[in-house]
Amino acid sequence: MEKKTTQALYHTVIEPKKLLHLNIGEIWRYRDLTWLFVKKDFTLIYKQTILGPLWLFLNPLLTTLIYTVVFGGIANISTNGVPKVLFYMAGNALWSFFSDAISKTATTFRDNAQVFGKIYFPRLTRPISIVIFMGINLALQLAMFLPFWLFYLIRGDVHPHWGLIWLLPVIIVFMAAMALGCGIIVSSVTTKYRDLTIAVTFGVKLWMYATPVVYPMATIENELLRKVILINPVTQPMELFRYVLFGEGDLSAVGLLWSAVFAVVIAIVGMMYFNKVEKTFMDTI
């Protein structure tokens, strides 16, 4: 009872057409739920598997190996002087964070229809928890990347820009905002058009090739192709990421600004649209 006097007053007004009302305070109040979703996702993925969390490391290691053999060895794509293993490992880590976050948040409404239909909680907690989950995955992959990086650093093969190290988390946050925005827009649209899910799975795969993941921007000489790749808002964060880590990257101020603006705008638009759909999606799904 003594707690009651200091507690917040919960007063809710439910009315139709309050579309742009985004309740950030409420999402914050449900932060424990967000965190529990993250923990749940971790627990569920590795329950009843033989190798358990080892997959977290096996997966990127095998992908890096395949990229090194296929793109580096067979196709012989230049990595602009950066050791091939490092180049692919860093690119793959950042890209899979981004693409997994999109494809997992893109099915928010469909995957949670059961729970959403029975009980209310701020729906955004679910996609946000997915992005956090992917973020932790990325952190673990970067931890695995660290010894490889140190090895080449000591050999003098890479020349990081030490003064810009602080940019690494900033890049990740912006990419998270981009992924969240795109993902929830798709998930909102898929409540009406289911076939979009298929398009997204395919689209994200294509998107990778339009992003300098397996090749550096600097090797693109065709002007038209360069422009197309530069319009892609993920291009510059990817280049910046490697520029900071390896000292090699093709950067432009306009490109970086475009990526930052895109991330902020798509995240806000996404949240507003998601917020609008969450109120009535139970009647349509």
Place this chain on the structure above:
Amino acid sequence: MQYYMDYAPFAIKMTGVTKEYRLGQFGKGTLTKDIQSWWAKKRGKDDPNVKLENVGRMIGKDRFMALNGIDLEIKHGETVGLIGANGAGKSTLLKLLSRVTGPTDGSIEIYGRIASMLEVGTGFQGDLTGRENIYLNGTILGMTKSEIDKKMDAIIEFSEIGRHIDTPVKRYSSGMYVKLAFSVAANLDAEIMIMDEVLAVGDMAFQKKCIEKMRGIGEEHGKTILYVSHNMDTIKRLCDRCIVLNQGQVIFDGSANEAINLYMGKSRSFSHHYEYPESSHKRSRFRKVVIESADFPQEYSGQVFENEPIGFQIGVRGLADIAEMYLRIEVVNSLSTVVGMMVSEQSVQIQKNETIGVSVKMDSAHLAPGNYRANIIAEAFTESGEKMVLDTVDGAFTFEVAYNSEGITEQHAHWFADWNSNVRLNPLQISEI
């Protein structure tokens, strides 16, 4: 709770709330189909994706008002029951209050946190342990982790799960599952609780414990409870106020007893001729006939007497050829419990697309006086002796069991309708004094 009372006199206030559902399809489900429809329209052709049933019946009537202007005020600390026939709008009302979906018009104002249990165990994850699920479910219901920590022991104790609490819930029995889910919700700190028939689960002892807990929550902690059920008995025991919904509107708001009487009479009022539209049939896997109607003779007054069997006709249409169809009537009391049934010993033959009137006779032997509803069931048996339900109409008609002038009323001991029993066994014989 005092805090909220100082702030506003009510916990929930609904003003002119409506909820409209569009019948048929929203969009066509996939983008390609939407484009197809648009292209067909553009060329002046028929939309290839319109569902056939929509062509005849739905024009101008593609909207359905699940709630039609609800004005309601619930005060802090009230325990309110909500009853109404299927489709009256109860679930829609609860969905709006628990914010699962939004209203079409009107406004709802809520003071306090709402914990809604539209279904027990929502959000339970089979692979997580009981304890992990308490955290997950508790936070979904709006508690913080530290609040749950404080309540953890009470929740585990109430749930009777004991040492199984660290076992994944997928290995729980359904009873344990439900007990755990109810414990989490019942121990919430929310000011308002919304419950939809959750008490109709678990074993009898646990049900009793739940009802006591709910009453305790309401009385001691001054929580506001909104409870929906088809079980009139629980409503009577739990609620001091009861609201009856019918066709999306509040038709009664007052004492629980009056509400229940009104509802029982309302569910299907007495008539000489009943017709059963498609919506009144229960779904059946082997649906081979349609029970279409029931006709009672003009002199029938709605009362059935022990010594005077009443004859009536049940209209049945065949959807297939059935050589031997049997009829059965279930007698349902005011608590929605089936208290007895009458089975036809003879069978009837029915052919596809043929409508027949089956004359039957029933009497009230062994039924205690009172009002009852009847379900009509048509069934058949396979060659291996398995029962197939051909069609069911629940609440097909109502009747009152009464005593005739020369019947049992002559005896000194009357059978009272409010005795909680529906079966009248043979009189107790006192052989020696």
